[in-house]
Amino acid sequence: MSDITHDHHDHRPSGWKRWAYSTNHKDIGTMYLVLSMVAAIIGGAASILMRAELHEPGIQFITDPQFYNVLVTAHGFIMVFFVVMPALIGGFGNWFIPLMIGTPDMAFPRMNNVSFWLVAAALILLVIAGFIDGGAGTGWTVYPPLSSADYHPGMAVDFGILALHLAGASSILGAINFITTIINMRAPGMTFHRMPLFIWAMLLTAFLLLLAIPVLAGALTMLLTDRNFGTAFFAPDGGGDPVLWQHLFWFFGHPEVYIMILPAFGIISEIVSTFSKKPIFGYLGMAYAMTSIGVVGFVVWAHHMYTMGFNVETRAYFTLATMVIAVPTGIKIFSWLATMWGGSIKFDTPMLYSMGFIFLFVVGGVTGVTLANAGVDMAFHDTYFVVAHFHYVLSISALFSMYAGFYYWLGKMSGKRYPEWLGRLQFWVTFVGVNLLFFPQHFAGMAGMPRRIIDYPDAYAGWNMVSSWGAYVSAVGGILFFVVLYKTLTSNVKADANEWGVGATTLEWTVDSPAPFHTHEVTPNVAPEPAE
Amino acid sequence: MKLKKQRSASRVGAVVLNTEKENSRNGLTAVVLSFLVFSMIGLAYASEPLYRIFCQVTGYGGTTRIAVFDNKSSVAENSITVRFDANVNKLLPWRFKPMQNKIILKPGEQAMAFYEATNVSDKPIVGTAVFNVAPFKVGEYFNKIECFCFTEQVLLPGQTVQMPVTFFVDSSIVEDRNTKEVNTITLSYTFYASDDQSEAENLSKISLKMKKSINNPGETQIIQPG
Ligand code: HEM
Ligand SMILES: [Cu+2]
Numbered sequence: 001m002s003d004i005t006h007d008h009h010d011h012r013p014s015g016w017k018r019w020a021y022s023t024n025h026k027d028i029g030t031m032y033l034v035l036s037m038v039a040a041i042i043g044g045a046a047s048i049l050m051r052a053e054l055h056e057p058g059i060q061f062i063t064d065p066q067f068y069n070v071l072v073t074a075h076g077f078i079m080v081f082f083v084v085m086p087a088l089i090g091g092f093g094n095w096f097i098p099l100m101i102g103t104p105d106m107a108f109p110r111m112n113n114v115s116f117w118l119v120a121a122a123l124i125l126l127v128i129a130g131f132i133d134g135g136a137g138t139g140w141t142v143y144p145p146l147s148s149a150d151y152h153p154g155m156a157v158d159f160g161i162l163a164l165h166l167a168g169a170s171s172i173l174g175a176i177n178f179i180t181t182i183i184n185m186r187a188p189g190m191t192f193h194r195m196p197l198f199i200w201a202m203l204l205t206a207f208l209l210l211l212a213i214p215v216l217a218g219a220l221t222m223l224l225t226d227r228n229f230g231t232a233f234f235a236p237d238g239g240g241d242p243v244l245w246q247h248l249f250w251f252f253g254h255p256e257v258y259i260m261i262l263p264a265f266g267i268i269s270e271i272v273s274t275f276s277k278k279p280i281f282g283y284l285g286m287a288y289a290m291t292s293i294g295v296v297g298f299v300v301w302a303h304h305m306y307t308m309g310f311n312v313e314t315r316a317y318f319t320l321a322t323m324v325i326a327v328p329t330g331i332k333i334f335s336w337l338a339t340m341w342g343g344s345i346k347f348d349t350p351m352l353y354s355m356g357f358i359f360l361f362v363v364g365g366v367t368g369v370t371l372a373n374a375g376v377d378m379a380f381h382d383t384y385f386v387v388a389h390f391h392y393v394l395s396i397s398a399l400f401s402m403y404a405g406f407y408y409w410l411g412k413m414s415g416k417r418y419p420e421w422l423g424r425l426q427f428w429v430t431f432v433g434v435n436l437l438f439f440p441q442h443f444a445g446m447a448g449m450p451r452r453i454i455d456y457p458d459a460y461a462g463w464n465m466v467s468s469w470g471a472y473v474s475a476v477g478g479i480l481f482f483v484v485l486y487k488t489l490t491s492n493v494k495a496d497a498n499e500w501g502v503g504a505t506t507l508e509w510t511v512d513s514p515a516p517f518h519t520h521e522v523t524p525n526v527a528p529e530p531a532e
Numbered sequence: 533m534k535l536k537k538q539r540s541a542s543r544v545g546a547v548v549l550n551t552e553k554e555n556s557r558n559g560l561t562a563v564v565l566s567f568l569v570f571s572m573i574g575l576a577y578a579s580e581p582l583y584r585i586f587c588q589v590t591g592y593g594g595t596t597r598i599a600v601f602d603n604k605s606s607v608a609e610n611s612i613t614v615r616f617d618a619n620v621n622k623l624l625p626w627r628f629k630p631m632q633n634k635i636i637l638k639p640g641e642q643a644m645a646f647y648e649a650t651n652v653s654d655k656p657i658v659g660t661a662v663f664n665v666a667p668f669k670v671g672e673y674f675n676k677i678e679c680f681c682f683t684e685q686v687l688l689p690g691q692t693v694q695m696p697v698t699f700f701v702d703s704s705i706v707e708d709r710n711t712k713e714v715n716t717i718t719l720s721y722t723f724y725a726s727d728d729q730s731e732a733e734n735l736s737k738i739s740l741k742m743k744k745s746i747n748n749p750g751e752t753q754i755i756q757p758g
Contacts (some may be wrong), residue, residue: 093562107558150622180561184554214569218576233580237621237722239662243593244583248576273624309594309668 014360023109025094025514026055028116030413035116036402037482038084039123043078043164044478046071051437051471057458063324063508066375068454074130076140077160081167081261082123084398088263089209090116091180092405093202095413099508099515102187102524107180111173118170129159135347139452141249144225144234144242147482158227161220168213170219173212175510182206187299187507187520189527193287195282196506200287201266202314203293205259211298221250243308250301257394258297264401265332269504274338276350277503278342282335289328289335289521306374307381315374322372329365333358348500349423353404356431358360358399364393367442367447382452385445388438398435403430403481410488411495415514418488426484437470540734591672597720598682599675601700607640608703613716616645621724626687627651628723631694641702642677647695647721651687656732659685661721670717673705684726696747 005212012022050071053062094112098105106112129136133154138147147157173431182203186195195203222233223245232238232246273280280286303322306315336358345351365388371377380386403426410418440463445451449460456464498509507526513520539725614637616630651657662682665674670726674680680695687693699719706712 108562174561176565176569178563180558183556183561210565210568211572214572215576218573218579222577232724235621236662237619237724238578239724241583241587241593244580247583248579309666310592311669347699472745 005352012109020402021113022116023105024517025098025105025109025112025115025144026413026517028112029091029093029095030095032086032119032368033092033406035120035123036087036091039078039082039086039518040378040478043075043083044077044475046065046473048073048475049440050075051468053454054456054464055468057461058463059455060175062454065454066134066137069139069452070130071171072133072452073139073160074126075137077126077164078123079163079395080140080256082119082126084260084395084402085118085167087312087402088260088267088398088405089178089205090119090174091408092263092267093174094203096409096508097178097181097199097202098185099412099511099519100506100522101182101185102197102520102526103185104518104520105182106177107185108177112173112177115170115174115177118173122166122170125159125163125166129156129163130256132156132159143249143254144223144226144245147227148235151228155341157492161185161224164220165217170216171209171213175209178202178206179210187523188525193284194526197262197269197283197286197290198267198506200290201262201269203262204290205262208255208259208262208294209296212252212259215248216252216256219245219252227287243305245455246305247301250304254296254301255294257390258293258397259449261394262301264357264398267289267401267405267408268336268357271350271404272339272375273355274500274503274505275346275348275354276340276410277346278339278343278502279505280335281338281341282331285331289331292328293325296321296328300325303372303374304375306377317509319372319374326365326369326372326528332360344358347425348407348420348499350404350408351419352427352431353400353407354422356427357400357404360392361397364391364397368393381444381449382450383445384449384451385439388441388445388450391434391438391441396438399434400430403427408500409508411499412513412515414489414507415495416488416491417493417495417499418484419491419493422480422487423512424482426477427482429480430474432475433477434511435470437467437474440464453484551741561718571623577731584749585673591670592668594666594668594671596665596671596674596699597729598661599677599700599702601642601675601677601698606703606725607638608696608706609638610611610715611636611707612639612701612705612714614645614699615716615718616647616717617720618647619720619722621722623658624723624725626657626723627658628721637701638703639673639701639705642700644698645719647697648692649685649695649723650692651689654689656686656688656735658726658729659687659723659728660730661685661723663719663721666718666720667714669698670701670705670711670714673702673708673711674717674719675700675702684728684731685723686731686734696706721723 019027020032022031033354049062053060053068062071094106094285097356115340134153135158136159138152138157138160140156140162146152149427173489182195182199222231226234226240227230234240234242236242269280269286300318300322301311302314302318306318310318325415367385370378371386371389407423444467445464447460449456495513497512498504499513500509507524508515510524533629539718587593591597613634615634616632618628620626620628620631626652631648633757635643635645637643641665661683665671677698677700679697679699681697685693685695701717705714
């Protein structure tokens with residue numbers, strides 16, 4: 001197409017070396033996406049096993065309750081650290097940060113390779129943690145004393161800790177890479193206030209990673225030494241306090257939920273703008289809404305700990321601070337709606353998923369503001385109401401943004417056009433499935449059904465059955481996704497360089513599809529007026 | 533940003549990046565960011581002592597106060613029940629229990645309670661007790677005047693000691709709208725083996741020499757508070 005791509009320069013190593021030693025941001029991005037899909041199959045299988053077990057009251061086929069706990073734990077960890085983060089951050093981040101800011105590659109390509117292989121090793125360790133010594137059944141929050149040597153005496157929790165250390169190290173290296181790239185290597189003319197919102201999102205995510213992950217790493221190390229070397233950071237019978245773990249975990253944990261959702265915000269902003277054929281409404285407001293969400297996200301952590309005995313003043317503060325986050329979040333929702341307002345919208349699969357995202361995120365946001373009230377949360381904490389909240393606002397929202405981004409960029413990454421009708425079918429199956437799956441959990445939770453337990457009284461049977469059927473439908477949606485992927489990769493319908501038309505204005509649409517191995521070797525200039 | 537414009541612009545203002553200068557700038561950025569990472573790890577570890585100090589200052593987590601009893605302080609009208617709880621780390625071979633289940637007193641009055649500890653092992657051991665009260669919010673009103681938990685305790689093999697704690701509940705507990713409904717407070721202790729066992733080691737050397745000349749095993753003493 002234009003002279004800024006040089007296909008004839010496409011020399012690259014072949015065979016396994018291309019992948020194992022890769023320093024190319026696109027190849028590494030692809031590897032992250034593949035890892036995420038593999039992990040999604042494992043994590044998804046765990047969730048289907050759980051829903052099948054909960055299909056009816058009583059114990060169905062998981063005879064060892066600890067195995068159910070292990071499934072809960074593995075599902076949570078795998079989805080957070082090995083599905084959502086690798087796809088949204090490692091996958092799309094690596095693929096599209098350089099393409100969108102107009103630079104040939106990441107700042108530290110070799111470090112990028114290390115990041116990927118660390119997270120791959122971490123996934124293996126985590127799976128091992130599920131199988132040795134009865135498995136780690138601590139939940140993703142790993143609260144002591146349940147996670148201490150008293151209740152998890154085997155090696156499983158130690159393997160889990162090691163896995164998280166590796167995944168954390170990978171994230172930190174990746175974040176340093178992203179920030180350096182975005183700060184120093186933007187194309188001339190692309191000032192901070194002219195960066196695509198996806199780049200804003202990735203920059204903020206990387207900063208949150210740098211501030212939050214080390215705290216988790218520190219806390220995990222303390223837990224490891226408590227378990228194995230006789231320290232007592234979290235053991236009261238040694239002068240420690242298990243509540244300190246909760247503070248450290250949630251000081252990491254709350255920003256972590258934004259680490260997963262900010263990239264989604266970025267992707268949704270790009271897609272909504274593209275398919276409404278309009279620039280995003282309130283660009284600067286969007287950018288600074290994300291910034292303030294990131295900042296305020298560090299001072300609300302104790303809304304996860306309302307029941308552990310704070311005095312009223314403390315709970316009032318955390319209630320207020322938590323609700324403040326709803327303000328920038330609302331700004332984002334209204335800006336998306338305003339962008340769509342009056343636009344000539346094309347309802348292709350990426351846009352369907354983006355609108356699905358906005359719907360799910362609003363539902364989850366409403367229950368979030370409900371839970372933010374310390375008084376209400378006394379009743380709802382650790383019930384299925386919380387499960388419904390965070391799956392709406394985080395888990396399936398993030399999943400929808402991943403699907404959206406994947407359909408949006410699949411042509412750019414593979415050079416092939418996915419079959420649109422199949423994409424839409426996949427969307428509708430998934431949309432019906434996840435709502436059937438998680439909406440009833442609000443009712444079960446309000447009726448008091450506790451989370452993370454293998455069995456429940458008969459009173460909860462109805463909604464659980466509906467929920468389980470929803471899970472099976474969602475799984476069909478997941479399988480359909482792989483069908484779409486297979487059909488796309490084996491089809492011969494070529495994707496245009498810019499398959500979405502005038503709405504798609506970011507730099508990745510200026511290079512060929514599939515994006516050549518080397519892009520932007522000559523830096524594009526995006527100054528409003530050609531510079532010099 | 534219009535696509536057309538970008539493309540034509542890219543022809544005009546093409547710049548080649550990745551110069552050496554750029555690399556050193558990247559290096560600097562990475563160094564600054566790594567510094568951030570290490571300070572956050574440091575902060576995580578610093579949180580342990582900071583948290584302890586924070587709790588001592590504010591009474592969070594049911595951390596009690598140390599105070600001198602003031603005879604002139606006012607006494608509240610309604611009585612409050614103080615219950616006693618005892619725990620032992622499973623690695624410490626001691627028996628440890630309160631000698632009374634509860635004491636009923638008025639806020640502002642001083643009281644004394646006893647705990648009893650027995651070393652059931654065959655060697656001297658130094659133990660330390662940690663403590664708090666529940667509900668957590670009354671921590672700032674629960675004052676200890678003297679307590680066996682202020683110092684480490686050394687118990688010889690088979691030795692039993694009775695250990696006092698003198699305390700009072702600050703009468704202003706009834707003026708705080710958050711705490712005035714509290715009518716029961718649980719005071720809890722957990723004993724664990726101290727890190728520093730040198731005192732016990734010295735004692736076991738001495739007791740080896742002097743055999744039974746020190747305390748007879750099985751004999752109960754009352755230790756002096758403080
Ligand atoms: C409007 C903004 C939000 C508010 C007011 C809010 C409030 C809360 C509260 C109070 C809880 C604790 C409930 C409990 O455990 O009893 C909670 C849990 C949770 N929230 Fe939110 N939330 C909001 C948005 C989000 C977002 C955007 C995400 C992620 C993208 C998220 C993810 C989670 C997760 C994962 C949990 C459960 C963690 C666990 O216990 O395992 N929330 N939320
Ligand atoms: Cu939170």
